[in-house]
Amino acid sequence: MSWDQVWLDINIATMDTDLSTAYGAITDAALAVKDGKIAWVGPRAQLPEFDVLSTPVYRGKGKWLTPGLIDAHTHLVFAGNRANEFEMRLNGASYEDIARAGGGIISTVKACREADEAELFESARKRLNALGKEGVTTVEIKSGYGLDTDTELKMLRVARELGKHHHVDVQTTFLGAHAIPPEYKDNADAYVDLVINDMLPKVIEQDLADAVDVFCEGIAFDLAQTEKVLTAAKQAGLKIKLHAEQLSNIGGSEMAAKLGAKSVDHIEYLDEQGVKAISDNGTCAVLLPGAFYFLRETKLPPIELLRQHKVPMVVASDFNPGSSPLCSTQLMLNMACTLFRLTPEEALAGVTVNAAKALGLEDKVGQLKLGMQADFCLWDIDSPAELAYSFGVNPCINVVKNGQLVHQ
Numbered sequence: 001m002s003w004d005q006v007w008l009d010i011n012i013a014t015m016d017t018d019l020s021t022a023y024g025a026i027t028d029a030a031l032a033v034k035d036g037k038i039a040w041v042g043p044r045a046q047l048p049e050f051d052v053l054s055t056p057v058y059r060g061k062g063k064w065l066t067p068g069l070i071d072a073h074t075h076l077v078f079a080g081n082r083a084n085e086f087e088m089r090l091n092g093a094s095y096e097d098i099a100r101a102g103g104g105i106i107s108t109v110k111a112c113r114e115a116d117e118a119e120l121f122e123s124a125r126k127r128l129n130a131l132g133k134e135g136v137t138t139v140e141i142k143s144g145y146g147l148d149t150d151t152e153l154k155m156l157r158v159a160r161e162l163g164k165h166h167h168v169d170v171q172t173t174f175l176g177a178h179a180i181p182p183e184y185k186d187n188a189d190a191y192v193d194l195v196i197n198d199m200l201p202k203v204i205e206q207d208l209a210d211a212v213d214v215f216c217e218g219i220a221f222d223l224a225q226t227e228k229v230l231t232a233a234k235q236a237g238l239k240i241k242l243h244a245e246q247l248s249n250i251g252g253s254e255m256a257a258k259l260g261a262k263s264v265d266h267i268e269y270l271d272e273q274g275v276k277a278i279s280d281n282g283t284c285a286v287l288l289p290g291a292f293y294f295l296r297e298t299k300l301p302p303i304e305l306l307r308q309h310k311v312p313m314v315v316a317s318d319f320n321p322g323s324s325p326l327c328s329t330q331l332m333l334n335m336a337c338t339l340f341r342l343t344p345e346e347a348l349a350g351v352t353v354n355a356a357k358a359l360g361l362e363d364k365v366g367q368l369k370l371g372m373q374a375d376f377c378l379w380d381i382d383s384p385a386e387l388a389y390s391f392g393v394n395p396c397i398n399v400v401k402n403g404q405l406v407h408q
């Protein structure tokens with residue numbers, strides 16, 4: 001056998017759902033890489049013979065390998081910060097009060113409109129470095145802090161550039177319909193028209209987005225406005241997804257699922273009818289424990305219903321300056337278990353196999369099996385549950401991206 005690298009003396013949480021073991025685990029395993037892809041994976045005892053003199057061999061000292069982590073929901077391109085609003089909330093104001101008073105998302109919009117591309121790129125690069133060091137190999141980044149055509153395009157260009165200059169793959173999402181900008185305060189429909197007829201065509205023409213998202217909520221866009229944007233995006237051939245049922249239940253998830261959304265995100269207020277709709281349509285549920293924690297929400301997402309209806313559960317950071325200034329996918333693993341009571345295995349699936357599905361990348365990443373991209377991490381852990389159990393000492397030893405060792 002001729003391979004580019006072989007990993008020995010490892011246990012593997014493949015997250016391969018075809019295997020019957022928890023975590024798709026293979027103990028005393030081996031893995032081989034060729035041309036950036038997984039060329040062999042299985043028990044060490046079955047590894048075919050290979051030329052040990054010409055093949056780099058990495059030894060894992062009995063530790064665990066997992067797929068590279070995938071953070072399927074972030075807003076990591078932004079300017080400024082909202083520590084002042086954090087203080088306001090600690091003095092009694094609510095997230096909704098602040099948003100309605102022109103703060104919240106709109107305050108980050110002001111900062112993003114003023115920031116130049118280099119500034120946005122540099123701050124986002126640092127954040128991406130932080131995620132990359134803790135084992136993230138694919139990240140989704142949304143626009144949505146521009147709310148005018150130029151700034152929305154600027155944010156997406158920065159996100160695309162980051163993907164070109166960083167080992168972490170970037171999937172971009174156009175979120176022009178994130179909030180109603182001050183200029184359209186009394187005419188949200190006209191803003192929706194701008195999103196559909198001016199922004200979206202330019203986003204498509206310049207190939208700036210892989211997907212389109214909308215914030216469907218009482219403080220943002222209503223059901224009809226949301227449907228219009230998602231339908232236009234779908235007709236243009238883009239993947240669609242939705243911020244939905246975060247603060248109330250207005251039926252966004254059900255509508256988006258019927259349109260074929262890859263995911264509905266937040267969903268604390270989703271009811272059984274909504275869960276059935278997303279289950280019937282193969283839509284993933286993206287759980288965002290960081291925002292739940294940071295906003296001190298009390299309404300839990302319907303985890304048990306999601307389990308009953310076999311909805312793939314995803315765990316993401318929602319990293320953003322307002323509701324989740326927490327730039328750590330590893331922390332989300334812990335919070336998904338402590339706050340939402342996911343099992344460590346469910347949480348790990350939420351940042352690997354299910355996260356890939358939410359991004360429409362399930363044929364490439366998220367599992368360690370033959371033919372998939374060689375994106376994986378070696379962790380200084382004795383069981384996969386440790387990834388969700390503890391936080392603060394980064395257990396990531398190595399990151400391999402497309403078969404290249406990028407972090408050790």
Ligand SMILES: N=CN[C@@H](CCC(=O)O)C(=O)O
Nearest residue numbers: 105215243291318320322323
């Ligand atoms: N819910 C809407 N959007 C973001 C919050 C953005 C912000 O507050 O800046 C979220 O996913 O939590």
Ligand SMILES: [Zn+2]
Nearest residue numbers: 073075243318
């Ligand atoms: Zn979000």
